[in-house]
Amino acid sequence: xxxxxxxxxxxxxxxxxxxxxxxxxxxxxxxxxxxxxxxxxxxxxxxxxxxxxxxxxxxxxxxxxxxxxxxxxxxxxxxxxxxxxxxxxxxxxxxxxxxxxxxxxxxxxxxxxxxxxxxxxxxxxxxxxxxxxxxxxxxxxxxxxxxxxxxxxxxxxxxxxxxxxxxxxxxxxxxxxxxxxxxxxxxxxxxxxxxxxxxxxxxxxxxxxxxxxxxxxxxxxxxxxxxxxxxxxxxxxxxxxxxxxxxxxxxxxxxxxxxxxxxxxxxxxxxxxxxxxxxxxxxxxxxxxxxxxxxxxxxxxxxxxxxxxxxxxxxx
Amino acid sequence: xxxxxxxxxxxxxxxxxxxxxxxxxxxxxxxxxxxxxxxxxxxxxxxxxxxxxxxxxxxxxxxxxxxxxxxxxxxxxxxxxxxxxxxxxxxxxxxxxxxxxxxxxxxxxxxxxxxxxxxxxxxxxxxxxxxxxxxxxxxxxxxxxxxxxxxxxxxxxxxxxxxxxxxxxxxxxxxxxxxxxxxxxxxxxxxxxxxxxxxxxxxxxxxxxxxxxxxxxxxxxxxxxxxxxxxxxxxxxxxxxxxxxxxxxxxxxxxxxxxxxxxxxxxxxxxxxxxxxxxxxxxxxxxxxxxxxxxxxxxxxxxxxxxxxxxxxxxx
Numbered sequence: 001x002x003x004x005x006x007x008x009x010x011x012x013x014x015x016x017x018x019x020x021x022x023x024x025x026x027x028x029x030x031x032x033x034x035x036x037x038x039x040x041x042x043x044x045x046x047x048x049x050x051x052x053x054x055x056x057x058x059x060x061x062x063x064x065x066x067x068x069x070x071x072x073x074x075x076x077x078x079x080x081x082x083x084x085x086x087x088x089x090x091x092x093x094x095x096x097x098x099x100x101x102x103x104x105x106x107x108x109x110x111x112x113x114x115x116x117x118x119x120x121x122x123x124x125x126x127x128x129x130x131x132x133x134x135x136x137x138x139x140x141x142x143x144x145x146x147x148x149x150x151x152x153x154x155x156x157x158x159x160x161x162x163x164x165x166x167x168x169x170x171x172x173x174x175x176x177x178x179x180x181x182x183x184x185x186x187x188x189x190x191x192x193x194x195x196x197x198x199x200x201x202x203x204x205x206x207x208x209x210x211x212x213x214x215x216x217x218x219x220x221x222x223x224x225x226x227x228x229x230x231x232x233x234x235x236x237x238x239x240x241x242x243x244x245x246x247x248x249x250x251x252x253x254x255x256x257x258x259x260x261x262x263x264x265x266x267x268x269x270x271x272x273x274x275x276x277x278x279x280x281x282x283x284x285x286x287x288x289x290x291x292x293x294x295x296x297x298x299x300x301x302x303x304x305x306x307x308x309x310x311x312x313x314x315x316x
Numbered sequence: 317x318x319x320x321x322x323x324x325x326x327x328x329x330x331x332x333x334x335x336x337x338x339x340x341x342x343x344x345x346x347x348x349x350x351x352x353x354x355x356x357x358x359x360x361x362x363x364x365x366x367x368x369x370x371x372x373x374x375x376x377x378x379x380x381x382x383x384x385x386x387x388x389x390x391x392x393x394x395x396x397x398x399x400x401x402x403x404x405x406x407x408x409x410x411x412x413x414x415x416x417x418x419x420x421x422x423x424x425x426x427x428x429x430x431x432x433x434x435x436x437x438x439x440x441x442x443x444x445x446x447x448x449x450x451x452x453x454x455x456x457x458x459x460x461x462x463x464x465x466x467x468x469x470x471x472x473x474x475x476x477x478x479x480x481x482x483x484x485x486x487x488x489x490x491x492x493x494x495x496x497x498x499x500x501x502x503x504x505x506x507x508x509x510x511x512x513x514x515x516x517x518x519x520x521x522x523x524x525x526x527x528x529x530x531x532x533x534x535x536x537x538x539x540x541x542x543x544x545x546x547x548x549x550x551x552x553x554x555x556x557x558x559x560x561x562x563x564x565x566x567x568x569x570x571x572x573x574x575x576x577x578x579x580x581x582x583x584x585x586x587x588x589x590x591x592x593x594x595x596x597x598x599x600x601x602x603x604x605x606x607x608x609x610x611x612x613x614x615x616x617x618x619x620x621x622x623x624x625x626x627x628x629x630x631x632x
Contacts, residue, residue: 025341031431046589115347266626273362273622275589306589310582315626 004186004245005156007194010163013156017059020092024048024161026168029271036287038294041172042268043165046276046306050116052233053161053184053304054085054148060157061146062089070095073143077130079105080233081305082148087118098143100133102126108309149183150239159187165300166195173297176283178304179203179212179253180234182242188302189249200251202292204283206231207255212238216246216253230314231261233279233305254292256285262314264288268303277308320502320561321472323510326479329472333375336408340364340477342484345587352603354610357488358584359481362592362622366432368549369477369500369620370401370464376473377462378405386411389459393446395421396549397621398464403434414459416449418442424625465499466555475503481616482511489613492599494620495519495528495569496550498558504618505565516567518608520599522547523571528554532562532569546630547577549595549621570608572601578630580604584619593624 005013027042045053062074073096076086083099090097099118101110102125113120123133138145148154161184162175175192179185182203189201205212209227215238227235238246256264261278264285268276276284280303286292287299321329343358361369378390389412392402399415406413415434417426418441429436439449454461464470477500478491491508495501498519505517521528525543531554543551554562572580577594580601584592592600596619602608603615 051589269591269626273367273591275585275591310585310629310631313626313629313631315629 002248004190004241005152005159007191009152009156010159010187010191013060013153014160014163016063017056017157017160020049020059020063020089021055022048023164026165027272027274032267032271032288035267036294036299037290038287038296039298040287041165041169041298041300042272042284043161043300043302044274045161045302045304046274046280050081050085050088051305051307052081052085053158053302054081055088056160057154057157057183058082058085058089058146059092061151061153062086062093062095064153065144069144072141073097074146075100075134075137075143076146076148077134078148079109081307083109083118084112084116086146087113087116091117096143098137098141100130100137102130106309112307148236149181150241155183155187155245157187158184159191161302162188162191163195165302166192169298169300171298172196172199172300174200174202174292174294175300176202176204176287177302178234178279178282179205179246180279181236182212182238182246184302184304185250186242186245189245193249201249202286203246203250203253204256204286205253206234206261206282207257209235210255212246213253213255215243216250219247230258231279231282233277234282254286256282260285260289266315274303275306276303277305280304280306318564320506320557321468321475323507325468325472326475326503326507329376329469330476330479332379333372333473333476336365336375336379336405337371338364339480342481343588343590348583348587348604351583352610352615353606354603354612355614356603357481357485357614357616358588358600359477359616359618360590361477361618361620362590362596366397366401366404367621367623368397368401369474369618370397371404372476373470373473373499374398374401374405374462375408377467377469378402378409378411380469381460385460388457389413390462391416391450391453391459392462392464393450394464395425397623399425399434400428400432402462403429403432407433412459414453414457416446416453418446422625428623464552465497466557471499471503471561473503474500475507477618478504478507479511481618482508485614485616487614488512488515488616490516490518490608490610490615492518492520492603492615493618494550494595494598495521495562496595497552498528498554498562500618500620501566502558502561505561509565517565518602519562519566519569520572520602521569522550522577522598523573525551526571528562529569529571531559532566535563546574547595547598549593550598570602572598576601576605582631590619591622592619593621596620596622
C-alpha cells in the first residue's frame with residue numbers, strides 16, 4: 001500500500017477544482033530543444049491563476065471542506081504563493097482566509113494577499129511567532145489550518161498539473177519538478193508513476209537549500225541550513241508525509257546552483273517569452289544545462305510559478 | 317476601390333504561411349480587465365516564431381517568390397525584427413538572405429540574424445549608406461529587395477494576425493495595434509474592417525515618434541523628428557502605400573508616453589507573465605490607462621513582439 005492520495009483522489013480533485021483553475025498550456029521551443037538535445041515540454045504553471053501551481057492545492061483543500069467547516073474560514077502561515085492562492089480560493093468560496101505573515105514580508109507579497117481578499121495578521125519573523133499567531137487565530141475563529149504541503153488534499157491538488165501534462169503530452173520519459181516542502185513533487189510523482197510507471201520523476205532543488213536531497217539520503221528529515229537562495233519558493237523543508245512519498249516514488253534529486261538559476265531564467269524568458277520566477281526555473285535547469293542523460297528523450301518540466309519583483313531582477 | 321491587399325489575398329497569405337508560423341494564442345486576464353474596465357483580448361505575437369509578427373509578412377513575401385526569383389536570395393536593410401524574420405523565412409525556403417545592418421547595431425540583434433541563418437553586411441549608420449549597401453548587394457547577386465512594409469505581400473502577411481484574432485474572438489468592438497512604418501496597422505485595418513465593418517481600428521504610437529499621427533493629419537508623409545523612444549521597433553516612417561491605406565481605414569491614432577510604455581510593460585509582465593517588448597506594449601497602453609472610451613467593450617490588442625535585451629530593462 002503506497003502513501004499519499006491515489007490517482008482516483010487526484011482525478012476527483014481535478015474535477016473539483018476545474019471551475020477555479022486554468023488548464024495551463026504546454027509550451028515548446030525548437031531552439032531550447034536544440035540547446036538541451038532533447039524534446040522539452042514546459043507545463044506553464046506561471047500562467048496559472050494567482051501565478052503559480054499553488055492555486056490547485058488551495059482550491060482543492062478549500063472546496064473539499066464541508067459547509068460547516070468552511071463557514072469559519074481558513075488559516076495559513078505561509079507568506080508566499082500558497083498564501084495568495086489560499087486567499088483567492090477562500091474568496092471564491094465566499095469564506096474568510098487569515099494569512100499570518102512575518103512583519104518583514106515584502107510589500108509585494110502582502111499586496112498580492114490583500115488583492116486576493118486575504119486578511120493579513122502580522123507577527124514577528126520567527127517560526128515560533130508564526131505558529132503561535134496561527135494557533136491564536138484558530139482558537140478565536142474556529143478557522144481550519146491549511147498547511148502548504150503537509151496535507152493530502154493539497155498534495156492531490158498539486159498533482160493535477162502532472163495529470164494534465166501527461167494527458168496532453170504522450171510518451172514522456174522524464175518529468176522534472178521543483179522540491180521544497182515536497183507537496184508538488186509528491187503529487188507529481190504519484191500521478192506520473194501511476195499513469196506511466198516507466199517515467200523517471202526528478203526533483204530539482206537549489207544547491208543552497210539541499211535539505212530534500214540530504215533528507216532522502218538520510219531517510220529522515222534534515223533541517224535546511226539557513227537557506228540563502230534566490231529561489232524564495234524553495235526554502236521549506238520536507239515533512240514526514242512528503243518524505244515518505246518521495247522515498248517511494250522519486251528517482252532522483254538534482255541540485256541547481258544560483259548561477260544556473262539565473263542562466264536558466266534568462267533562457268526561458270528570452271526563448272519562451274515567459275516570466276518565470278527563480279523557483280520555477282529550477283526544474284528546467286538540469287535539462288537545459290545537460291546535467292542529465294536525457295539526450296533525445298521527451299522531458300516534461302513544471303514551470304511552477306511566475307511571481308517575482310520586476311524591480312529586483314538578476315539580469316545584467 | 318480600396319488600396320492594399322484584399323481579404324482574399326490575406327486569406328491566401330494565411331494558407332501560404334501556415335506551415336511556418338504559430339497560430340498564436342489569445343491571452344486574457346481578469347485583473348487587467350478590471351484595471352481597464354473593459355474585456356481585453358491580447359493577441360500574443362511575442363510568442364510568434366522569431367519573437368514578433370514580422371515572421372508573418374516575411375514568410376508570405378519569401379514564399380510568394382517564384383523559384384527563379386527566390387534562387388538568388390533576398391535582401392533587406394532593416395536591423396530589427398523584420399531582419400530576423402526575413403533571415404528565418406529565407407532559411408526555411410533554402411535561399412540566402414542578405415541583411416544590411418549599421419555597424420553600430422546591438423550585438424543582440426546581429427546574433428539573432430546570424431542564428432536564423434542571415435548573412436550580415438555591415439555599413440555606416442546612415443540611411444544613405446544602408447540603401448547604397450543594399451543596392452550594391454542587389455547588383456552583385458540579383459537578390460530581391462524585401463522592404464519591411466512598403467510591399468503588399470508583407471502587408472498581407474502582417475494582416476493574418478488580425479485575421480486569426482477576429483476568427484478566435486467574437487464581436488470585437490476595438491482593435492489596437494502599434495504603428496511605425498504602417499505595415500502591421502495597414503494589414504490589421506484591412507482585415508478587421510472587411511470582416512467586421514463596425515470595428516474601430518486604432519493605431520498606437522510613441523508620443524516621441526508621432527510621425528504617423530502628423531502624417532495622417534497633414535495628408536502627406538511627415539518625417540519623424542530624430543525619434544528618441546524606448547520602443548525601438550516604432551521609429552520608422554509611413555510610406556505612400558501605408559499612408560493611403562491608413563487614411564482609408566484607421567479610425568484614430570493614440571499617442572503613448574515613455575512613462576506609460578514602462579508602466580504598461582510592467583502590468584503585462586506581472587499579470588500576463590509574458591515578456592513583451594516596449595513596442596509591443598504600446599497598443600495595450602491606451603486601453604490599460606483608460607485613455608479611450610472603451611468601458612464595457614471588447615477590445616483586441618496586438619502584442620506585437622517580445623524581443624529585448626534583458627540586461628537593460630526599464631524596471632526599478
